[in-house]
Amino acid sequence: MVTTDDELFFVEISHIDFLIIERVKSLRIANKMTQLQLTQKMKLADGFVSKVETYTERAKYSIRHINLIANALNCKIQDVLPLEQPKYDMVRLTLKRTNKINKDGSISQKKTTEVITIEPKEENIG
Secondary structure, eight states: OOOOOOEEEEEEEEHHHHHHHHHHHHHHHHTTOOHHHHHHHTTOOTTHHHHHHHSSSSOOOOHHHHHHHHHHTTSOHHHHSOSSOOSOSEEEEEEEEEEEEOTTSOEEEEEEEEEEEEEEOGGGOO
């Protein structure tokens, strides 16, 4: 039986950054586009979208990127923005990173990152 080494990470991120990343990821998947394809359509360095979506990297989308994303996905800028208003300034994410499984059942060196919990950062409460 194949086993993977799960790793838990905790990351602090602005709530608006988190919501934008999730919105762009949702639109990217709905358009059947890979992270690499979106990065290339935005004319950025390969791996940029992947770094943003893993949350453990410092890379984030900027205001400039919003327009590039909208153009790459053939939508309006407002479609790229999150549907909900952020409730907090900063949030703490609990992430689980797991090795992907190859088609042959072997463990890949590539990892997938899953958001387990989203909590307001301590100073946001009260």
